[in-house]
Amino acid sequence: MCGEPDAVSMGSGYTVGIDLGTTRSAVAYVAGGDPEVITTGNSGESVIPSVVQFTEDGEVNVGQTAANLAVQHPERTVTEIKREMGSEEPISVAGEEYLPEQISSLILEHVIDEAEGSIGRDVDSAVITVPAYFDDPKRTATETAGEIAGLDVERLLPEPSAACLAYGLHESKLGSGEAELAFVYDLGGGTFDATLVEIDYEINSVETLHTAGDNELGGSDWTERIVDWMIEQIHADTGVDIADNPEQLARIRQEAKSAKHRLSDLPSTDVSVPFVVPEQSYTFAETLSREQFEELTADLAAATTEPLDDLFSRADYAPDDVDKVLLVGGSVRMPHIQELVGDYFGQEASNEINPEEAVALGAAIQAEIIDDSGADASAMLPGETDDIVLIDVVPQSLGVRLSDGSIDHIIEQDEQIPTSTRKESYGTVEEGQTSVQIRVYQGEGDTAAENTKIGTAVLRDIPPRPPGxxxxxxxxxxTTDGQLEVTGEDLKTGKQVETAIESALRHSPEEIDDLGEELPALREP
Structure with missing residues (x-):
């Protein structure tokens, strides 16, 4: 367990750091000058499965309990909701429909309950981490999830920046006067980030230079390759397509995930699912070697080098200029991933910090700086300043759709944030028109269809004027959270024009309340 409750002054309004992961989440706080990841009461683990299971009596289980029940109730269970963040499509589960941010809010609510039980203090605000490559819709949905859970989201912190904070503190480098060019290779359960960071320990500055990634690539894809291998073997032996049986498929996926973890330590492992085809009394039992596993997933490992290549094609540095490579995310424990990273950079990656805890620890450090009630920040963060300066960049370019369907990129990828751009070329196109719609997209594509639509910026109550x-x-x-804000000005009068970004992902406070009220209650442990 982490520090005793009297390690922090008792009261309300404590701020924690949360690593909201695809497959597992973690929460950390600062006690006695050091950040600590809390351990859960029912399992003693420092990570909490990001699993939500809806019960038949109208409640929900979250975390390890939900993961344990997933095999029995796959149709009532939601996993890897982080991959759906930013989607406007609801999730159907247990006969009801919920937005991805609502499901994610249940995970956050459970995480906060665990934190309060460990700290012995109310928590009402948090720093929540997001992949550096998350676009505006995904970041907006993450912030909304926190708000639905009743949290004041103090900041959305990119996961690589959090990892660098944890590394700098752990190695007592903060305030040392040193400087390092670091690379963060972050392979989580469902996302991949590649980030080049310059750390100046004299002024405690963590400056992101470039970022790239893949929001659809993570450890769960490696698990699915074992699942596919098992399904093929079962079909060859029995003629049964087990993928059509949700309950048996859930058992297969659970064993595949366990086998993947075992292969990080063993050269081979027995993979077994008893009576997976009960009508034939068939038990799946095969041996999977690490070599086979690496062959099954070779293209996935190779896919992680594509963002690296893209990043260094834009950077003023080469891989061999990097001083330190930090591995983040549970999936980096796979030996072939560590070997790939070592070969790419020509050096072994750092193993000073736990890759599954680094992000939460870094978020806790940022939370402590933000929290007005914190008394440990200056002692914990030595140097010329009491605070750490975090400089992040725009992960994906921002643009406006033109009439021919092309994109006018107005804020480029890798610009430091916060940043702003003003354009004075807009006008009305029809006589008597009093509003203008500007469709905003994010991505590197040349056309709107190749990018992600953020929403429509609407300028209202414009006095009539000649069209064109x-x-x-x-x-x-x-903003510093990587989210878009838009304001308009009437150049004729110099007055601000009422502006709003219309998107299904941007909710009013009243809508946030309604989304929370629609959710079932967490089941008491």
Missing amino acids: EPSLAVEFRI
């Missing part, structure tokens, strides 16, 4: 006259200015701002 450039008389409106729009300022696009990306």
